[in-house]
Amino acid sequence: MQIRISGLTKVYHKGAPPALDCVDLEIRHGTFGLLGPNGAGKTTLIKVLATQMVATEGWVTIDGRDLQSDRVEIRSRLGYLPQHFGAYPQLTGREFLDYMGRLAGLHEGRKRRERVTEALRDVGLYEDRNRRAGTYSGGMMRRLGIAQAILAEPEFLIVDEPTVGLDPEERIRFRSILGRLSRDRAILISTHIVGDISSTCEDLAVLNAGRIVYHGSPEDLAQQAEGKTWHVRVDDAGFEALTKQFYVVTIAVDGDRMDLRMVGDGDPPPEAEPVAPNLEDAYVYFMRMETEGAE
Numbered sequence: 001m002q003i004r005i006s007g008l009t010k011v012y013h014k015g016a017p018p019a020l021d022c023v024d025l026e027i028r029h030g031t032f033g034l035l036g037p038n039g040a041g042k043t044t045l046i047k048v049l050a051t052q053m054v055a056t057e058g059w060v061t062i063d064g065r066d067l068q069s070d071r072v073e074i075r076s077r078l079g080y081l082p083q084h085f086g087a088y089p090q091l092t093g094r095e096f097l098d099y100m101g102r103l104a105g106l107h108e109g110r111k112r113r114e115r116v117t118e119a120l121r122d123v124g125l126y127e128d129r130n131r132r133a134g135t136y137s138g139g140m141m142r143r144l145g146i147a148q149a150i151l152a153e154p155e156f157l158i159v160d161e162p163t164v165g166l167d168p169e170e171r172i173r174f175r176s177i178l179g180r181l182s183r184d185r186a187i188l189i190s191t192h193i194v195g196d197i198s199s200t201c202e203d204l205a206v207l208n209a210g211r212i213v214y215h216g217s218p219e220d221l222a223q224q225a226e227g228k229t230w231h232v233r234v235d236d237a238g239f240e241a242l243t244k245q246f247y248v249v250t251i252a253v254d255g256d257r258m259d260l261r262m263v264g265d266g267d268p269p270p271e272a273e274p275v276a277p278n279l280e281d282a283y284v285y286f287m288r289m290e291t292e293g294a295e
Contacts, residue, residue: 001063001155001186003027003049008058010044010210019044020055021210031182033201033218034190035283041210042190043083046160049188050080062156076105079154083161085145089134093125093144096133097151104152119147123177139170146177157187163196175200198279206286213290218279225277225285229263232272242269247284264288 003026010020019041036042047053049060051071060067062074087096097116106112120126123143128136136144142162149157159178163171178187179200189196197204198218206214206221214221229249234242239258242248245266252259262268263277263285277285 001029003156003186003188004061005049006059008045008048008060009056010041010048010053011056018056018210020048022058023207023210023212025205025212025215027186027188028203029186030203031178031187031189031201033197033204034188034207035192035194035197035204036207037192037287040192040207042192042207043160044210045207046158046188046190050078050158051075076152077155079149079152079157081142081145081149081157081159081162083164085141087133087136087141087144087148090132092130092132093120093136093147094129096144097147100148101151106152115151115153119151122150122181123147124173137170139166139173142166142170142174143177146174146181150181155185157181157185158190159187160190161193162189162191163193164191171195194280194283206283208287208290214286221286222277222279222282225263225282227274228265228285229261229275229277229281230268230272231275232260232262232269233257234260234269238269247288249281249284 005023005025008020008023009018011018023045034042034045044053048055051067051074054068062077065074067074091099094116097119098112101112101116106115117126120129123146125140125143125147128140133141133144162178163174166174175196178189181187189201191197201218204218204221205212232242235257239260242260242262246262246264248260248262250261261275263281
């Protein structure tokens with residue numbers, strides 16, 4: 001599976017800044033992360049790739065087939081979980097997937113029932129198959145969304161903001177599911193949550209203001225913050241002083257003191273301890289540098 005994106009541009013209104021600005025990208029087998037802040041253009045790119053929106057300029061090919069001229073063929077090879085997914089609350093999980101299977105072209109009853117069962121098992125919902133979807137938790141509903149997206153055994157799976165609103169346990173479960181599914185297909189995960197990328201993706205791109213500002217491995221991005229990441233314990237006055245020089249990644253309050261993890265180019269106080277950067281440190285540093293460079 002090879003997805004090639006070239007010169008992709010999307011303008012919603014004449015005279016407005018483009019939502020996508022000449023995006024070039026290549027996505028292959030495995031899990032690919034699309035990372036960026038809210039409003040960066042991630043959902044626009046996702047909708048173009050999912051054949052729900054037409055670009056203003058540029059082109060996309062999937063295994064050499066053009067996204068525009070071969071939309072029907074390409075759509076049959078796609079699975080898509082949108083950010084805002086809903087199911088008919090009066091249907092059970094099994095009934096909902098059976099209905100979605102019919103819409104996906106699985107008309108032969110026995111094969112459709114087998115695929116529904118397999119999908120339910122893949123996402124850990126088989127034991128809850130006879131519960132009404134309206135009684136599912138947020139995490140279970142997202143897993144049901146993945147199940148409907150893989151019913152027709154797509155070669156390319158697109159997932160938009162998969163873990164927003166989920167508790168930590170469901171987040172971990174969801175990432176594990178995507179990791180297993182990536183063995184047999186290409187998966188594009190679009191998110192602003194760095195943890196969704198760091199634990200699942202071998203390749204990633206950072207999108208900002210409609211442009212690709214980074215494309216490479218998570219490890220190479222993490223190196224952007226090498227020698228620039230620190231841990232320090234401060235009081236309120238120290239916190240105010242440090243935030244003028246550094247970007248605070250995490251804060252843990254302990255009485256009248258705070259444990260800070262911070263990243264930046266300033267000179268840290270003598271008591272600060274250098275720490276190895278992770279992907280979140282590097283993303284915060286990289287995006288702040290991008291923002292300051294654009295001002």
